[in-house]
Amino acid sequence: MALTKAEMAERLFDELGLNKREAKEMVEMFFEKIRSALEEEGGQVKLSGFGNFDLREKKQRPGRNPKTGEEIPITARRVVTFRPGQKLKARVEAYAGSEQ
Amino acid sequence: MTKSELIDLIAKEQNHLAYRDVELAVKCMLEQMSQSLASGERIEIRGFGSFSLHYRPPRQGRNPKTGESVALAGKYVPHFKPGKELRERVNRCHVGEKAGE
Numbered sequence: 001m002a003l004t005k006a007e008m009a010e011r012l013f014d015e016l017g018l019n020k021r022e023a024k025e026m027v028e029m030f031f032e033k034i035r036s037a038l039e040e041e042g043g044q045v046k047l048s049g050f051g052n053f054d055l056r057e058k059k060q061r062p063g064r065n066p067k068t069g070e071e072i073p074i075t076a077r078r079v080v081t082f083r084p085g086q087k088l089k090a091r092v093e094a095y096a097g098s099e100q
Numbered sequence: 101m102t103k104s105e106l107i108d109l110i111a112k113e114q115n116h117l118a119y120r121d122v123e124l125a126v127k128c129m130l131e132q133m134s135q136s137l138a139s140g141e142r143i144e145i146r147g148f149g150s151f152s153l154h155y156r157p158p159r160q161g162r163n164p165k166t167g168e169s170v171a172l173a174g175k176y177v178p179h180f181k182p183g184k185e186l187r188e189r190v191n192r193c194h195v196g197e198k199a200g201e
Contacts, residue, residue, distance in 0.1 A: 082180030091138040
C-alpha cells in the first residue's frame with residue numbers, strides 16, 4: 001500500500017473536520033503550489049522538518065536507446081531534486097523493514 | 101518558497117477556510133507524509149511524484165576529526181522521483197527560455 005491524495009484528504013476530514021470537498025481541494029492545492037513554485041526561475045521549496053525541493057540544470061550527455069543500442073544524446077534539461085531534511089532522515093533511518 | 105509562504109498562498113487562494121485551518125492542514129499533510137515514510141510506506145501522488153525508501157548498505161566510515169575508522173550500519177534514506185507532469189512543467193520553462201533567446 002502507498003499513501004495517496006485520497007488518504008491525505010481523508011485524514012484532513014477525520015482530524016481537522018474539513019468537509020470532503022475542502023479536504024480534496026486542500027490536497028490538490030498543496031501539491032499544485034509546490035509545482036508552480038518549481039516552475040519559476042531558481043525555484044526552490046523548503047518545507048522545514050520534511051525537506052527541500054531544488055532545481056538542477058543538467059547538461060546534454062550521451063545516451064543510448066536500450067532496445068536498439070542506437071546512440072542518441074540526452075538533451076540538456078532542468079530537473080527537480082529532493083533533499084530530505086534532518087528530521088525526516090532521522091525518522092526514516094530507524095526503519096528496518098524487510099519488504100523493501 | 102518556505103512552508104509559511106506556502107500556507108499564505110493557499111490561504112489567499114480560497115475563501116472558506118481560516119488561515120489557522122490552512123496552517124494546520126499543511127502541517128497535518130507533511131506529518132502524514134513523514135509518518136508514511138518512517139513506517140516504510142511509499143507515497144504516490146499522480147502528476148507530482150513518488151517518495152520511497154532506498155537502502156544504503158553498511159560501510160566503514162571515518163571520524164573526520166580523529167581519522168578513526170567506524171563501522172556504520174545499513175540504513176534507509178528517503179528518495180523522490182518526480183512524476184511526468186512535474187518533470188514536464190519544470191523543463192518546459194527551461195526549453196521556452198532557450199527558444200526565446
